[in-house]
Amino acid sequence: MRRILSFAALLAAAVSCIYPFDAQLPSEVAERLVIDGDIIIGDMTRIKVSYLQPIGSDRVASGGSIASVSVEGDINGVMEGRYAGGSTYEVDTRNAGVSSRFRLNVRLFENGKEYTTGWLKAHEAPSNPTLKYVVDEDDVHVLLSLDGNGEEYYRFDYDETWEFHSDFIPTHMYDFSPEKAKYPLVEIPDDIDPMANYYCWSSFSSREPGLVSSTALDEDRLSGVEVRSISREDRKISVVYYVDVAVRAMSRDGYDYLHTLEVNSNNAGSLFSPVPSDVRGNIRCVADTNEVVIGFIEATKVARCHMYIENGRVNVFRGEYGSQLLLSKPEPDEDGVIDYYQYYLYGYRPVGIYKINDVTDVFWAPARCVDCTAAGGSKTKPAGWPNDHY
């Protein structure tokens, strides 16, 4: 009976499905300028200027510098930007203060069109941003708290870096030299450090700003805002995890703009999702105010906070290392040759060879399990990292 009922429930639940879909959208799109970034008070301002691209494009087209970018302050005057590669332009706004008003000006080289934001009020950074983490059964939650300065609308972005290691420290390696062609598996010589590719570092920057508002709260103070939620089985927290969060205040219009982008881009499609809609930012073409320009620019000061989570101290990691080990029992062919190369071709690397009672066992593992760089890691250790791993 239970099985029948389960089947019935599954039937009901499983009938609603999501499938990939190709809507045959147009391959060409209207030329629409995209201006991305904020005027950062007291730091370098980075503005990206690009164009709308067809659906399916996997990279931003970069034709070099296409515009001149400047930030104008009612106190500081015009601060010219410089092309910083890709689609990025940098403006030195380190000397700007929040008491000023600013506006962004962009002029395209191609047609001389000028775009501006109009004067923007500078937003003060929130005070005392702090991070903490809490651990529950499944996840580690990184939480942000801050004291607002009456701005009420905030965004946060994070950069995270983590140290991890490979699954195994190999004792053997594959030797391609001709003299080892018959038996290419050799013990790692003393002049090679088997730990060389054991520890790695990796990083990620948030692609979408977190948005939070205190308008519904008693006071302009946020506590326990989740920045990240990391599974306790994620190797990000297996050794040392570092997160740096940048928090900035913003206008209600800017908040709504980013919120709509988020809804349009990620939350569309459920049974009750709002119908997606295009929203207008605060950048106007000076010559044609009807021209659609994508982007919403704020002038704001950024506050930062960071935190380490060292697993060696707090023991939050519950994942496993070394689970993908393959055992082979070499069987030579008629010529007495053992074809180890096929393992190599399939992406396996030797971990070690063990001989017990004249029976030789070779243990293999995927490359990423013996070489952390093959797992996407970098051997560049961030400055100030709190251990002596290399």
Next chain:
Amino acid sequence: MKRLFICILLLWCGVCSAQNTLLRGKASPQYPFLYNGTPYWSVPEFSRGEILFDGHIYRDVLMNIDACRQEVCVRKEEGGLPISPLADLVGYAIIDGQRFINLRYAGMPDAPEGFFIEMTDGRRTVYHQVRKSIYSEPGDHNGRGGIGYDDPAYRYDVPTYFFQTEQWFEYRDGQLLKLKKRKARRMDLVPVVSVPCLPDSYLAPKQTAPSASELRESATFREQPLSTSLPAGYFSDGSVSAERSALLDAIAQDNMIAMYRNKTYGIGSSNDGGTGPVTVSGTIRDVATGETLPGVSVCDANGTYALSDADGRYSIRLPRGENLLTFAEYSKEDMAVHIIVAGAGGLDIVMKEKVTMLNSAMISGESMAEHRRTAIGLEKINIKTIGRIPSAFGEGDVLKAVLTLPGVKTVGEASSGFNVRGGSSDQNLILFNEGTIFNPSHMFGIFSAFNPDVVEALDIYKSSIPVQYGGRISSVLDIRSKEGSSDRIRGSLGLGLLTSHGTIEGPIGDRTTFVLGGRTTYSNWMLGLLPADSGYAGGAADFNDVNLGVTHHMDEDNTLQAFFYWSRDKFSFSGDTTFRYSNLNAAMKWKHRFSKDRNLTVSAGYDRFGNTLTDSFLPVGSYELNTSVGQGFVRAGMTDVHGSHTLSYGASALLYSLNPGMMSPFGEESMITERALDRERALETAVYAGDLWEISEQFSLDGGVRLSGFSAFSPAKMYFGPEFRLSAKYSPERFLSFKAGFNSMTQYIHLISNSSSISPMDTWKICGEGIKPQRGWQAAAGAYLSIGGGKYDLSLEGYYKHVRDFLDYKSGAVLTMNDHLADDLVGTYNRAYGVEFMVKKPYGKLSGWLAYTYSRSLLREMEDRGVLTINGGDWYAAPHDKPHDVKLVANYEFTHRYSFSVNLDYSTGRPVTLPVGQYMYNGGWRLAFSERNAYRIPDYFRLDLALNIDPGHYLKAFTHMSATIGCYNVTGRKNVYSVFYSTNGGAGVKGYMISVFATQIPYLSLNLKF
């Protein structure tokens, strides 16, 4: 002694019924199809005999007894169809020496209807009756118990046969007592074969007054000689003779109840001296349950037509004299009643459930209704049809049935609400009894909010909206629950894969009935059985609803009804976000009849819809968001018939109270501040007057004016809305009619939504500062033709509708907890037009309809906001704009127990807004969208099949079980509900589609009635 007594009774009744010029017989109904057995008492051949009819004895007449209808059939010497003399006036018939007595005629009013053979064992007098019923069921029924015959010529390829039952009664101590068949068989009975009592005995004075014929004058008979042949003109039509006036006056009573076909009922008094047409009115009820029957077409021999109203009342203008009044409703057996109209009067009718179609050429009541009524765009569905339409998970679904009609659409399968002729889903006034239903669905559209066991029938007005209705632009869906059974406690229970529903109904005392229904789902705890990795284990979905209806007939002219409806839904995908919403309706209704031509209906009640969103994703930000709309109402309406005019006039008042949003902290850790938007209150009032003027049989006009006013309290704001209704019908032929109509409407309440269908968090908003009422008008015209003698109904309707101040939302609008919601909304024009074509076969083995609709519904922002104007100020497709639409609903009855249903639905895909480009922003990919609704999702197609097994015709069985086995979406087509593109957190753009029912859904539904 007993025989003498019977003779005395016969004589006395015969005295009372004497009038040799009385009613002419009508042709006996025929049994035109093949069958086994005979409908007659024993043999199908006619034999000569003697009959006492209306005080006259006719001899040497060819006769037989129809044991199905319990009538005497007589045949002319020269042949032709048999005639059925009115059984009320037949005292006895002697055929082949066997005497068949009408015991009622003989003064036993409690005796069963029909004819009996008198038998005796020398000590006791016993009456024997053979009754037959027609059945259709494959198999060998020849010679089996109860069949009553063993025919060597039995045709096994013919499923239809006559089933015979016998009744035995003993006359003892002045009473007619039922006798067991076995006991009667053991008695040594012989038929009483004797010459009937002599005329002198007939003239014995009346002893008691047990029958209706007591009002007849005995002297009349004395003056009549015995006849030896049928009277002149017996087989031909005639008119009322003046000499019968006194008799007609005498038999006229207030609202007699006509229960028997082909009998004569006298109506009214001729004392008014008038000669023109008079009004005959009454109430039509189900014979089994006593429930009133709305939508029954009433038609006389000349084609004069009327339709019973929601309370089962009808009123029809008829010429004085003899007439044949036919009552037709296609779930009931047609009822033909011979009447003699002397003056205005009443006649209540009872109809019984249709068991079989006796006459394949019969015109359906609904066909006639379409040709006779003036309203255009009115569709009616009864619960039997609803139950035959396959639906997901097998439960008869009221709203899904509505969606099979032309001009009614939905944006998707799991969508609450529906769209009528290009209107939005909030432009439909959904009335359940007297209450307004704001959200008509459970589980966000998978099930409708109405318990199919409770619903009796529904009407949907797509164009000509009666003047008594107002407050919505597009349509009125009037759903009526049935009255409780008045004879005994009855009930039903339905079991499905995900839901169960049940009702119980019956009488409370002599004058009060009740019906109580409930429904629930067990999907919630079933979801809990799912394994944790199924992805649904954390979800929950359940609903309940309860209906209660109580009807109290205070007296002949006053009826009091009370209705209660409550529903609750709870739904959550995960443990931290929960949606809840509920409907509540409570209403009282008083119906008063001042006279046969004047009725008053007064109702009052309260409706409420509320929803709650609980979000506990973040402990510090956990909140509960509540919104609600409530309305108290009072309505009073009069119906007044003056000759060819039927006047409707009345007034209504609605007091709104809305909570547009209240956010409160949820949980101890929550730092959310309690915040509430200002409650909105307003009063909506209306007065109306309308007149249905039946100028002639061919031409009628229906017009009216409704003056509505709306007053918001804070801030104070007033609006007025004169509304006009006009429709006309021209019917040059009996089966051909043309109609046209115009109506204007005003709507003071809006559903604020930015999703494609009604979502749990959509909020209602009444007009006020910055929010104007929606105003619209619709013009429509149609042609209606019945062919094949009424077997097929064809209709073609076209319409054009224009609405202004329909609210759409600005790009990026925030619709919840927005103090300045009006700033995020824009007024739009909505224009809709279309053509609807439908072929309908209302009855027969194969029944159903095929409909095609071409329609468009377009929006345009009213205000020019420059670059911000939606789609640059151009017309754009409404979310429910689906130009092509084909619907097929068919039911084929193999036998009376087994039928097969098909439902096919095709439509153009609905409009969607899709991304046309992508760009890198804040480090991730973002989407740029097309103009609003510039693209369409793929077309929709779905085929559903169902096998319906109805209970057997064991009328004495305590329970009746029926079952439906079906499959929803037989082809397994992955119909697209929604298309969306996601940037997957900025990583890359991919397109997806949601299909709500992406596979075949087999189902089994069991229903038990008792």
